Amino acid sequence: MEPSNIVDLASRLNINCIALTDHDTMDGIPEAVRLSKSAGVKVIPGMEVSAYDYDHDKKVHLLCYMPKKPEHLLEMCRETLAKRTEATLKMIERVSSRYPVTPEIVKRYAGKSKALYKQHISMALMDMGYSMSVFGDLYRSLFSKKNGWALIEFELPDFRDVIRLIKEAGGAAVLAHPGVYDNFEIISELVELGLDGIEVWHPRLSDEDTKRAYEAAERFHLIRTGGSDFHGMTSSKVTPLGTKLAETDELDKLLERFE
Numbered sequence: 573m574e575p576s577n578i579v580d581l582a583s584r585l586n587i588n589c590i591a592l593t594d595h596d597t598m599d600g601i602p603e604a605v606r607l608s609k610s611a612g613v614k615v616i617p618g619m620e621v622s623a624y625d626y627d628h629d630k631k632v633h634l635l636c637y638m639p640k641k642p643e644h645l646l647e648m649c650r651e652t653l654a655k656r657t658e659a660t661l662k663m664i665e666r667v668s669s670r671y672p673v674t675p676e677i678v679k680r681y682a683g684k685s686k687a688l689y690k691q692h693i694s695m696a697l698m699d700m701g702y703s704m705s706v707f708g709d710l711y712r713s714l715f716s717k718k719n720g721w722a723l724i725e726f727e728l729p730d731f732r733d734v735i736r737l738i739k740e741a742g743g744a745a746v747l748a749h750p751g752v753y754d755n756f757e758i759i760s761e762l763v764e765l766g767l768d769g770i771e772v773w774h775p776r777l778s779d780e781d782t783k784r785a786y787e788a789a790e791r792f793h794l795i796r797t798g799g800s801d802f803h804g805m806t807s808s809k810v811t812p813l814g815t816k817l818a819e820t821d822e823l824d825k826l827l828e829r830f831e
Contacts, residue, residue: 575607576603578813579611583611583612589614591615591617591799593635593636594619596620596621622729625731631753632758634738635744635769636743636744637826639741643741644741645738660687661675675688677696678692691707731758736765739765742830744768744830749774750770750781751776756788759792763792770788770789770796771785773799773816795829796822800815
């Protein structure tokens with residue numbers, strides 16, 4: 573979904589503040605900010621940065637809000653996007669051994685995306701009638717981390733390097749959905765590296781995960797954030813914009829410290 577459509581949707585849902593945090597890019601921010609005033613929606617600029625915890629073999633997503641000088645961070649993210657696209661092109665080659673897909677076809681589904689994703693392959697296959705959903709049985713057969721026969725992994729930056737660059741950029745560093753990848757064990761290290769907040773309210777966090785995140789925020793004096801993690805049609809579960817919201821006083825803390 574285009575940034576302008578997201579701002580418009582927020583306005584129609586009477587949501588007066590959103591954070592736009594695309595994966596590894598901030599290219600959609602200017603358009604969203606430009607339309608925000610007329611829509612009556614405050615847009616917080618940000619990005620969700622893909623990282624990895626190589627000590628525990630787990631993905632880590634770090635949210636960066638309101639960076640002042642993001643040049644070095646964006647340079648690293650561009651490298652991540654290039655690696656992602658390269659891996660996806662190799663996956664297309666594997667998938668094409670059984671299904672009539674080509675890079676050109678898949679790119680049509682990527683639209684203005686800054687990288688090619690597995691979801692774009694799945695969207696093409698769905699449109700061809702091979703699947704009823706983006707994240708269905710075919711997707712799992714192709715791309716499951718355990719036994720996906722078309723999956724090709726690629727190297728992500730270490731989470732320590734990511735948070736260092738977020739802080740260098742003058743942004744707020746927030747650990748995204750800690751229960752999704754079970755990142756609770758690195759919170760104390762992240763705090764030492766300058767972590768500012770933790771995502772407590774998220775549609776994929778269980779009640780127990782939410783409680784653990786809330787308690788970690790209290791223990792380490794972190795800002796508690798939340799959001800829908802809205803991905804439109806490329807989401808593995810139904811999560812309309814506004815499914816989860818941050819508390820107003822916590823949002824005010826974030827804005828007071830970093831805006």
